[in-house]
Amino acid sequence: MEFFVTLIQVFDSTIRLATPLLLACLAGLYSERAGIFDIGLEGKMLMAAFFSAAVAAVTGSVWLGLLAGIASSLALSGLHGLASITFRGNQLISGVAINFLAAGMTVLVAQSWFQQGGRTPSLFGGGRFTPIEFPFAEAISTVPIIGPIYSELLSGHSILVYIAFLMVPLTWWVLYRTRFGLRLRAVGENPAAVDTAGVSVVGLRYAAVAICGVLCGIAGAYLATALQAGFVKEMTAGRGFIALAALIFAKWRPWHAMGACLLFGLLQAVALRFQNIDLGGVVIPVQVMDALPYILTVVILAGFVGKAIPPRAGGEPYVKER
Amino acid sequence: EPALIFDLGGKFDKSFNEAAFNGAKRWADQTGKSYREIELQSEAQREQALRRFAEAGANPIITMGFGMADPLSTVAPDYPDTKFVVIDVTWLDAPNLRQVGFAEHEGSYLVGMMAAMASKSGTVGFIGGMDVPLIRHFGCGYAQGAKAVNPDINVVANMTGTTPAAWNDPVKGSELTKAQISQGADVVYAAAGGTGVGVLQTAADEGILSIGVDSNQNHLHPGKVLTSMLKRVDVAVYDAMKAGDEVETGVFTMGLAQEGVGVAMDDNNAELVTEEMSSAVDKARQDIIDGNISVVSYYENDSCPALQF
Amino acid sequence: MTVPAIELKGISKAFGPVQANKDISISVAPGTIHGIIGENGAGKSTLMSILYGFYKADKGEIWINGQQTSIPDSQAAIAAGIGMVFQHFKLVENFTVLENIVLGAEDGGLLGPSLAKARKELKELEEEYELFVDPDKRIDEIGVGAQQRVEILKALYRRAEILILDEPTGVLTPAEADQLFRILDRLRAEGKTIILITHKLREIMEATDTVSVMRRGQMTATVKTAETSPQELAELMVGRKVLLQVDKVPAQPGKPILEIEGLRVIDEAGVERVKGIDLTVRAGEIVGIAGVAGNGQSELLEVLGGMRPGLGSIKLNGAPLALSGSGSDGQARRAQHIAHVPEDRQREGLIMDFHAWENVAFGYHRDPAYKRGIFMDNAALRADTERKIEKFDVRPPDGWLAAKNFSGGNQQKIVVAREIERNPDLLLVGQPTRGVDIGAIEFIHKQIVALRDQGKAILLVSVELEEIFSLSDRIAVMFDGHIMGERLPQETDEKELGLLMAGVAGEAA
Amino acid sequence: MEKMPKWADVVLIPLISLLLAALLSALVILAIGESPVEAVNLMITGALGSTYGWGYTLYYATNFMFTGLAVAVAFHARMFNIGGEGQAMLGGLGVAMVCLYVPWPHWSIALLAACAASMLFGAAWAAIPAYLQAKRGSHIVITTIMFNFIAAAFLNYMLVNVMRPKGSMDPATARFPEAVHLPTLHELLAPIGINFSKAAPANISLLVAIFACFVVWALIWRTRLGYEIRAYGHSETGAVYAGISPVRITIVAMLISGALAGLMATNNVMGEAERLVLNSTEGAGFIGIAVALMGRSHPFGVFLAAILFGFLYQGGAELALWTSIPRELIVVIQALVILFTGALDNMVRMPLEKLFLGLRKGVE
Numbered sequence A: 001m002e003f004f005v006t007l008i009q010v011f012d013s014t015i016r017l018a019t020p021l022l023l024a025c026l027a028g029l030y031s032e033r034a035g036i037f038d039i040g041l042e043g044k045m046l047m048a049a050f051f052s053a054a055v056a057a058v059t060g061s062v063w064l065g066l067l068a069g070i071a072s073s074l075a076l077s078g079l080h081g082l083a084s085i086t087f088r089g090n091q092l093i094s095g096v097a098i099n100f101l102a103a104g105m106t107v108l109v110a111q112s113w114f115q116q117g118g119r120t121p122s123l124f125g126g127g128r129f130t131p132i133e134f135p136f137a138e139a140i141s142t143v144p145i146i147g148p149i150y151s152e153l154l155s156g157h158s159i160l161v162y163i164a165f166l167m168v169p170l171t172w173w174v175l176y177r178t179r180f181g182l183r184l185r186a187v188g189e190n191p192a193a194v195d196t197a198g199v200s201v202v203g204l205r206y207a208a209v210a211i212c213g214v215l216c217g218i219a220g221a222y223l224a225t226a227l228q229a230g231f232v233k234e235m236t237a238g239r240g241f242i243a244l245a246a247l248i249f250a251k252w253r254p255w256h257a258m259g260a261c262l263l264f265g266l267l268q269a270v271a272l273r274f275q276n277i278d279l280g281g282v283v284i285p286v287q288v289m290d291a292l293p294y295i296l297t298v299v300i301l302a303g304f305v306g307k308a309i310p311p312r313a314g315g316e317p318y319v320k321e322r
Numbered sequence B: 001e002p003a004l005i006f007d008l009g010g011k012f013d014k015s016f017n018e019a020a021f022n023g024a025k026r027w028a029d030q031t032g033k034s035y036r037e038i039e040l041q042s043e044a045q046r047e048q049a050l051r052r053f054a055e056a057g058a059n060p061i062i063t064m065g066f067g068m069a070d071p072l073s074t075v076a077p078d079y080p081d082t083k084f085v086v087i088d089v090t091w092l093d094a095p096n097l098r099q100v101g102f103a104e105h106e107g108s109y110l111v112g113m114m115a116a117m118a119s120k121s122g123t124v125g126f127i128g129g130m131d132v133p134l135i136r137h138f139g140c141g142y143a144q145g146a147k148a149v150n151p152d153i154n155v156v157a158n159m160t161g162t163t164p165a166a167w168n169d170p171v172k173g174s175e176l177t178k179a180q181i182s183q184g185a186d187v188v189y190a191a192a193g194g195t196g197v198g199v200l201q202t203a204a205d206e207g208i209l210s211i212g213v214d215s216n217q218n219h220l221h222p223g224k225v226l227t228s229m230l231k232r233v234d235v236a237v238y239d240a241m242k243a244g245d246e247v248e249t250g251v252f253t254m255g256l257a258q259e260g261v262g263v264a265m266d267d268n269n270a271e272l273v274t275e276e277m278s279s280a281v282d283k284a285r286q287d288i289i290d291g292n293i294s295v296v297s298y299y300e301n302d303s304c305p306a307l308q309f
Numbered sequence C: 001m002t003v004p005a006i007e008l009k010g011i012s013k014a015f016g017p018v019q020a021n022k023d024i025s026i027s028v029a030p031g032t033i034h035g036i037i038g039e040n041g042a043g044k045s046t047l048m049s050i051l052y053g054f055y056k057a058d059k060g061e062i063w064i065n066g067q068q069t070s071i072p073d074s075q076a077a078i079a080a081g082i083g084m085v086f087q088h089f090k091l092v093e094n095f096t097v098l099e100n101i102v103l104g105a106e107d108g109g110l111l112g113p114s115l116a117k118a119r120k121e122l123k124e125l126e127e128e129y130e131l132f133v134d135p136d137k138r139i140d141e142i143g144v145g146a147q148q149r150v151e152i153l154k155a156l157y158r159r160a161e162i163l164i165l166d167e168p169t170g171v172l173t174p175a176e177a178d179q180l181f182r183i184l185d186r187l188r189a190e191g192k193t194i195i196l197i198t199h200k201l202r203e204i205m206e207a208t209d210t211v212s213v214m215r216r217g218q219m220t221a222t223v224k225t226a227e228t229s230p231q232e233l234a235e236l237m238v239g240r241k242v243l244l245q246v247d248k249v250p251a252q253p254g255k256p257i258l259e260i261e262g263l264r265v266i267d268e269a270g271v272e273r274v275k276g277i278d279l280t281v282r283a284g285e286i287v288g289i290a291g292v293a294g295n296g297q298s299e300l301l302e303v304l305g306g307m308r309p310g311l312g313s314i315k316l317n318g319a320p321l322a323l324s325g326s327g328s329d330g331q332a333r334r335a336q337h338i339a340h341v342p343e344d345r346q347r348e349g350l351i352m353d354f355h356a357w358e359n360v361a362f363g364y365h366r367d368p369a370y371k372r373g374i375f376m377d378n379a380a381l382r383a384d385t386e387r388k389i390e391k392f393d394v395r396p397p398d399g400w401l402a403a404k405n406f407s408g409g410n411q412q413k414i415v416v417a418r419e420i421e422r423n424p425d426l427l428l429v430g431q432p433t434r435g436v437d438i439g440a441i442e443f444i445h446k447q448i449v450a451l452r453d454q455g456k457a458i459l460l461v462s463v464e465l466e467e468i469f470s471l472s473d474r475i476a477v478m479f480d481g482h483i484m485g486e487r488l489p490q491e492t493d494e495k496e497l498g499l500l501m502a503g504v505a506g507e508a509a
Numbered sequence D: 001m002e003k004m005p006k007w008a009d010v011v012l013i014p015l016i017s018l019l020l021a022a023l024l025s026a027l028v029i030l031a032i033g034e035s036p037v038e039a040v041n042l043m044i045t046g047a048l049g050s051t052y053g054w055g056y057t058l059y060y061a062t063n064f065m066f067t068g069l070a071v072a073v074a075f076h077a078r079m080f081n082i083g084g085e086g087q088a089m090l091g092g093l094g095v096a097m098v099c100l101y102v103p104w105p106h107w108s109i110a111l112l113a114a115c116a117a118s119m120l121f122g123a124a125w126a127a128i129p130a131y132l133q134a135k136r137g138s139h140i141v142i143t144t145i146m147f148n149f150i151a152a153a154f155l156n157y158m159l160v161n162v163m164r165p166k167g168s169m170d171p172a173t174a175r176f177p178e179a180v181h182l183p184t185l186h187e188l189l190a191p192i193g194i195n196f197s198k199a200a201p202a203n204i205s206l207l208v209a210i211f212a213c214f215v216v217w218a219l220i221w222r223t224r225l226g227y228e229i230r231a232y233g234h235s236e237t238g239a240v241y242a243g244i245s246p247v248r249i250t251i252v253a254m255l256i257s258g259a260l261a262g263l264m265a266t267n268n269v270m271g272e273a274e275r276l277v278l279n280s281t282e283g284a285g286f287i288g289i290a291v292a293l294m295g296r297s298h299p300f301g302v303f304l305a306a307i308l309f310g311f312l313y314q315g316g317a318e319l320a321l322w323t324s325i326p327r328e329l330i331v332v333i334q335a336l337v338i339l340f341t342g343a344l345d346n347m348v349r350m351p352l353e354k355l356f357l358g359l360r361k362g363v364e
């Protein structure tokens, strides 16, 4: 029974840790499916984390904060689009630049705005996303098995968590069941086919990059205003890169992306919960547990995933005439 | 003109460096004078900053953290007329050096006692930043204090990580706090820089008590932070600046006796600290000062009697 | 006289310093098939891409059905009733046929109804024009011929009244080509206007009503097909007299050089591509392998060239060749004097971003002749390149130019020069003249025959029956991984080979 | 025919891009209420105005040359090695072991051994991702990211639990013996009468780095292996046709890349700190990516880009020293430099090409 409780808690933690990854991963999915590689997920999340927290702190409204976060992330997306779509620049370089830009700008702006050393004031009350309790969560929490699953695991997350997970079927539906999705996938595979079919490659790619910006914006806002109560510099701590890894892991497919993000979340949750495991006298050093999620990722990747083939036109600017 | 060199964490780390900054600011505000400062960005800048300030005639030059020990040992002899002050280093040998160490384990011992007394569950938590000896040193004192109050107490200790990102990952701090809560902890002590912000926040959200570190962090969540383990870096910096180029050199350890470490008591936590707690803490403080209680330092033989890392 | 369906007036287009089209005017009557011929790089594709809105002209006007029309993008072209089948298909490889057809012509935000409607219309179109394709197959699962039908269906689905086909038969079998021309006839009969670009004079003569000739970005002549001859067209195109037939003396086959027994090839996906074939190539003869693309010829060539593993036995000069593991790669094959002109020069035979002189070493870069100490002897390599460029008349004769900056025909000359000049015992040649113009074809064929006359063995794979006939001393036909039979060129005809290629065994070998 | 003279492509465009980046940086500096002129002045005098400034600029540049070359070599084989950071950390471990546990009679022998060890360790750390990419198709980008994290944990374990001298609180190894002290530029240049600043950490590793640039250049453009690496990088099908084994090239290129990243440790660990500290790489592995991209993967380009980034680092340090500009400003400037010279260079190129084409037409 105690094991079960622990399990629920680990899964609960998994969901919280997987949410930002999932949002960023889906963001990357839209962009890369359209043929625009994006290693700037990290930077966009960071920028959004800062602006959502800053605006929420100033206005006291987390929703305004969310909007600001999305807007700032969108601005970086626009920059990425400008560099990689309009000016056909190198998408990797643009992504690297965006990561640097966000790392520097957030602290710089925070410092001249709040003078708290690159931090925003702590958020409270309406400045934060609060957990949503499902109906009857309290009532059935004592029912064995179902109770804890319903009231602890499923209920009690911030709205952004539910949005993130709803984005998965939505993304699947958009990608495979709508005109937009068809065109989006096509433009990542063969932009010339889209162009000659009378559809604007540039328009589609900007749309994809914009969706990417919105989702990264939500991811950043989730970090700063739902999981935490404010912005701290570099608070994304490499999650954008992990999301990228998850995306490749998932071979650019939405349901698999969810699986990959949950797996990464789970590995982290497990590593957090079980540090210093004592195996009959031999203590596993904490560093091993710390590295465990990464080691396991490599093992899984090597053992079970096989070759991941990116969208064919990915990373290449669409050039008609040189 | 004095100069102050912050460690890599940056001057607004809400703890160690920020305490130094506060001390310097207090001195500047009081005297109306100015000082030079730099936030280090890379290892190679340590020596660079020392030399540049020394050459520019800054005196004394106050530096933060054990990372400065090595560069100081080469730079200090080159500028015999400049006084250097280093915080958290006590093992160097140079005539123009003021070395200030803190007995963090003693302060941690006291907050450990308070944690154990405040705990109803019999489990208390410790969350460190990057896994380095200094942080183990904190955790070790804390565990000893807790066990002194309640020998059966369960002390859960976690480190946030192994990279410098461990100092700035409040999300992970938050998850660790939740993990510790699920293991029964109802008081957590955060010695983790920026990560601690997440620890204190989550503790407040989840309705358990937390303990801040270095600076007085009680005000961050009034009524929810049990206390803070004060490390009076601000005092050390202030004193050094006040003494100016006359500052006394040598090795100084600031323990409870010198009020270099302590526990923070203010309006914000007044309701949380019982009569019993404060008297027990007062007694223990005196006992430590008098030598009746000896708190083992992790440094003595790289291990802790009360906690397994 | 009726209003022209298409009228282009003074179209000019430059790509940077290259003037691809210079002041071109042309008028196409409705309900006709209008041919355009011209050497590689003459500007045909560019002109048509401008008409289709893929490129924007620098100058000039486009008139459709007597109305001046601005075509800034393909959408406008589609709206004006223009459809185009590009030289390099514009299909999404991992989409189904249906998805490719619907792409860009959906009616509504949801895919389901669009696909259902397209499926229905497709059926009608298929029946009307005999354009059969399985709508649910993915593009990379169907052959090039089917892919082309998809492209045509795409245009028809968009209700094109004017259809542009850019070198449509380059990848088709004779039967497929014939079928295509039947379809074009039917479309013309319905009053649709067709522009047909091709290199093949025979097709122009057979299919078109009018023909325009382009040279170096300019329109040099427009004539009624009935009033011209292939010879005249060839001269208009190239600007000099050309030989349309390879002339060669009868072969004098010597000892067997290559002996294949029971060769099987299984590809990465586990599909058996070559299902046990026996074949011998002798010194001093050219053996041509005919067949529709995708029947195992490519894999056969690749095993011989060391590009993939195989099962069975292959002997070269009597000694067995390794078919897998070490000693079976391209380096080993070259060391054994097997040279290989691969089917796809751009993906295999050349590194497009390398200089010509670097490409001259490609595959032979470990040759001691190009070595100096631990380094490559680039000076020797460049000298060698200069010789080859001169001998093979590569234009422009500049070894420092990147491969991608040569025209397709000249790229092919570089590959052929590299391989033939090695003086190999066995030369493997895949599609030596695909997409290459008449002048270059003539030259490359001569070189291959010359090598044969030096007593070397040559194995030729081509989907062009004409080429197979004019080069081979013996013809083997492959179908579905088997050799359906061997024939001597003088004792067979296109019809019999066509049947063999279609898997109809006849009275087999 | 080219659209533009070569010099315009190689000199003019980067220069205009840099100017744009500088302009935007100036606006940022203005926005935070400081004087751009003064800031630029400080950066230039601080980084290039004295042998002292040069000493630091070159020290940082040395690090970036190594990691930039590492990324560049992998790029030539069309692989994106994000693992320079981890490989450099491991290189540091190799250097530390060699310097601490073997008594060396002279620094020159120690340097050779340290080079060998750092290359070995760096290459070893790249070997697993390389093998997995070649044999199992595991994406090199993910595996190298993961190996950065694993390297950090491993190094932390080694420093905290194994290599830390007894009683030291610093998670670092002991100081290396005096015998393995590498000559600094001061010591190298003094005999020939040049008085180079004594304080700056630039050391003989700079020459190693420059040598490495030459070796990489020769390797990539003059040897058969380099030819194969480039061929494979441009076209995998082409490589198979030519009998170049993709597996072999993938592994060899990554080993070389890892070795180069590892080699960085001779500079920062052996040359500067003279002991191994946690986080001694300080993100140089990531800067290496920017350096390689900006240098267009050519060793000479890498060399120049490394110096540019060295300048930004040192100039930024001076800014932080003498003004109250937060250190993050430098990060922003770096970002703008990368953005304009790397990702937005077509913004400058396209109008310039038109201009040159117009000029040419005018002449004809």
Ligand SMILES: Nc1ncnc2c1ncn2[C@@H]1O[C@H](COP(=O)(O)OP(=O)(O)OP(=O)(O)O)[C@@H](O)[C@H]1O
Binding pocket: A320, A321, A322, C015, C018, C019, C020, C038, C039, C040, C041, C042, C043, C044, C045, C046, C047, C087, C167, C408
């Ligand atoms: N996308 C492009 N960018 C730059 N230049 C181009 C481009 N496409 C074509 N060109 C140039 O335009 C000229 C005409 O090319 P085009 O493709 O129209 O020739 P073509 O007659 O269709 O040749 P082919 O017979 O091989 O199809 C070429 O010589 C080339 O220099």
Ligand SMILES: Nc1ncnc2c1ncn2[C@@H]1O[C@H](COP(=O)(O)OP(=O)(O)OP(=O)(O)O)[C@@H](O)[C@H]1O
Binding pocket: A321, A322, C039, C040, C041, C042, C404, C405, C406, C407, C408, C409, C410, C411, C435, C436, C437
């Ligand atoms: N995309 C392009 N960009 C720049 N130049 C090009 C481009 N495509 C072709 N060219 C130039 O156009 C010329 C002809 O190229 P093109 O591809 O049209 O040849 P081709 O029609 O395939 O010729 P061939 O008859 O030899 O097969 C070449 O000299 C090449 O420099």
Ligand SMILES: [Mg+2]
Binding pocket: C040, C041, C408, C435
């Ligand atoms: Mg062509």
Ligand SMILES: [Mg+2]
Binding pocket: C044, C045, C046, C087, C166
């Ligand atoms: Mg063409």
